[in-house]
Amino acid sequence: MTITEVSKKFDLSQDTLRYYERIGLIPSVNRNKGGIRDYTDEDLKWIEFIKCMRGAGLPIEVLIEYVTLFQQGDATTQARKELLIEQRQQLIARMEDIKKTLELLNYKIESYENSVAIIEKDLKR
Amino acid sequence: MTITEVSKKFDLSQDTLRYYERIGLIPSVNRNKGGIRDYTDEDLKWIEFIKCMRGAGLPIEVLIEYVTLFQQGDATTQARKELLIEQRQQLIARMEDIKKTLELLNYKIESYENSVAIIEKDLKR
DNA sequence: ATAACACTTAGAGTTAACTCCAAGTCAAGA
DNA sequence: TCTTGACTTGGAGTTAACTCTAAGTGTTAT
Numbered sequence: 001m002t003i004t005e006v007s008k009k010f011d012l013s014q015d016t017l018r019y020y021e022r023i024g025l026i027p028s029v030n031r032n033k034g035g036i037r038d039y040t041d042e043d044l045k046w047i048e049f050i051k052c053m054r055g056a057g058l059p060i061e062v063l064i065e066y067v068t069l070f071q072q073g074d075a076t077t078q079a080r081k082e083l084l085i086e087q088r089q090q091l092i093a094r095m096e097d098i099k100k101t102l103e104l105l106n107y108k109i110e111s112y113e114n115s116v117a118i119i120e121k122d123l124k125r
Numbered sequence: 126m127t128i129t130e131v132s133k134k135f136d137l138s139q140d141t142l143r144y145y146e147r148i149g150l151i152p153s154v155n156r157n158k159g160g161i162r163d164y165t166d167e168d169l170k171w172i173e174f175i176k177c178m179r180g181a182g183l184p185i186e187v188l189i190e191y192v193t194l195f196q197q198g199d200a201t202t203q204a205r206k207e208l209l210i211e212q213r214q215q216l217i218a219r220m221e222d223i224k225k226t227l228e229l230l231n232y233k234i235e236s237y238e239n240s241v242a243i244i245e246k247d248l249k250r
Numbered sequence: 251a252t253a254a255c256a257c258t259t260a261g262a263g264t265t266a267a268c269t270c271c272a273a274g275t276c277a278a279g280a
Numbered sequence: 281t282c283t284t285g286a287c288t289t290g291g292a293g294t295t296a297a298c299t300c301t302a303a304g305t306g307t308t309a310t
Contacts, residue, residue, distance in 0.1 A: 056226035
């Protein structure tokens, strides 16, 4: 699969895909005779995983570490697991923040609804 | 209340507090005779609100717009309400992303648990 | 064969959100 | 009086995560 196809499939710019590869956020992609990237299914799996994690806000640095550990083989499974558990904790905390903020937003929006209602009542007088 | 006290109360650096004021993210704070900031309860309310919103990731630009609208008075209540509704939408979307990612993380962690279990079984042979 | 186009690399530039720094002011204590 | 320390301002520097540019190569359509 070419970079153009991958870019469309995942809605990531070609620049971003090359950048991710350059910094080691995805394992390096094979080139064909002409030196052009040819993504394998394995590569696509990585991209999907990384895109999901980035979408939730996991830092690139942490994800690079995960990929690096992965490439070091079976000796690092424990470390990888711990890394994921740590990130899960962070995500749960983020979710709590968002929930709290959503409640406050709901409350504020409701009060705006009430005050708008009052203004409208005023207009009808 | 002095900037030191506010900084401690909300766990925001003095630099951040001054920065927020400078860019109009909080309405400007009164100074005493010596030119030193003296935060009112009203100011604290704003800081608490902004801190909550920033904690959930609302962009500074949007929050500045909200503060600006607020300072323009009652004519902007409708616009402010719409702004909050829009941001609520965004937050709900963020939350969905995080939920999806949490599920994937849970699944991955579980598989690491299983593979570790297998390794341990191997060791016992 | 030549033009058009997608691709390559290395490296510079951008954006958001701080964070730090320098130079200066002012009140309070030794 | 002198020094200490918290504060002031304006502006420069930093970090993360892209995003863009330039210069060059290789494949395809006319």
